Amino acid sequence: MHFNCFINFISFGLTDAIDILLVAVILYIVYNLVKGTSAITIFAGLAFIYLAYIIITAFDLKLLSSILGKFVNVGVILIMIIFQQEIRKFLLYIGSNEFLRNIKWKNIFLLNFSASQANEIILDIEEVAKACFNMGSTKTGALIVIARKTDLKFYVNTGDIIDSGLSSRMLENIFYKNSPLHDGAVILKDNRILAARCVLPVTEKENFPAHYGMRHRAAVGITENTDALAISVSEQTGEVSLTFNGEINANLTKEKLVFLLEKNLNI
Numbered sequence: 001m002h003f004n005c006f007i008n009f010i011s012f013g014l015t016d017a018i019d020i021l022l023v024a025v026i027l028y029i030v031y032n033l034v035k036g037t038s039a040i041t042i043f044a045g046l047a048f049i050y051l052a053y054i055i056i057t058a059f060d061l062k063l064l065s066s067i068l069g070k071f072v073n074v075g076v077i078l079i080m081i082i083f084q085q086e087i088r089k090f091l092l093y094i095g096s097n098e099f100l101r102n103i104k105w106k107n108i109f110l111l112n113f114s115a116s117q118a119n120e121i122i123l124d125i126e127e128v129a130k131a132c133f134n135m136g137s138t139k140t141g142a143l144i145v146i147a148r149k150t151d152l153k154f155y156v157n158t159g160d161i162i163d164s165g166l167s168s169r170m171l172e173n174i175f176y177k178n179s180p181l182h183d184g185a186v187i188l189k190d191n192r193i194l195a196a197r198c199v200l201p202v203t204e205k206e207n208f209p210a211h212y213g214m215r216h217r218a219a220v221g222i223t224e225n226t227d228a229l230a231i232s233v234s235e236q237t238g239e240v241s242l243t244f245n246g247e248i249n250a251n252l253t254k255e256k257l258v259f260l261l262e263k264n265l266n267i
Contacts, residue, residue, distance in 0.1 A: 131168035141235030147189040150226035159198030
């Protein structure tokens, strides 16, 4: 072992403190952007690999350092290819004024991390359930996404901004068959209708049941990529389903839907 390398590694000065602080701020901002999504596991995995690479390099373990170095270099290219759409959306968001408005600078500089954890979700569950089963009785297709911790701005911006109060009549009017807003999904947050006609990612599961339509595929897709809840109303059968964590809970009664919403909104 090269002791000089080890000594240099543990030396610490003002520049190192500033470097660590800046990296911590960047990691905190990135974490807030990806928390609650499937990207958080990828983010954690990459962070672990890179930390291991730094430690191995510091101890001058040449073989392991060479192997991990090649993986890190190729891994960046693979990530850019696989997640090109997500990276494009991320960069567009970073460049927008909305990004600067949404950053909680107070939490960063005061290290107030508890504020991001105390996230109370407000939703008039009875109004949502009433709308879903009214639409189900007339076989009116619908897809309603309920935001939890994940910021769904990417998907909100694909639709028409509404930003109105939540009511069963409003939801039923949006999904009325002759309404120009009935295609796509409605996104709810903080007991408000943020947007309608939103485009969602669809699941890529190969064994997805054939009797489910595109609304159910989109419901699974959005809940695989985020921590949101998705309610689907089938246009063929009028059946109401609730999807979370990529799993469909089908053929629900109104009481069961209310129970599952209450259970999954208390996070």
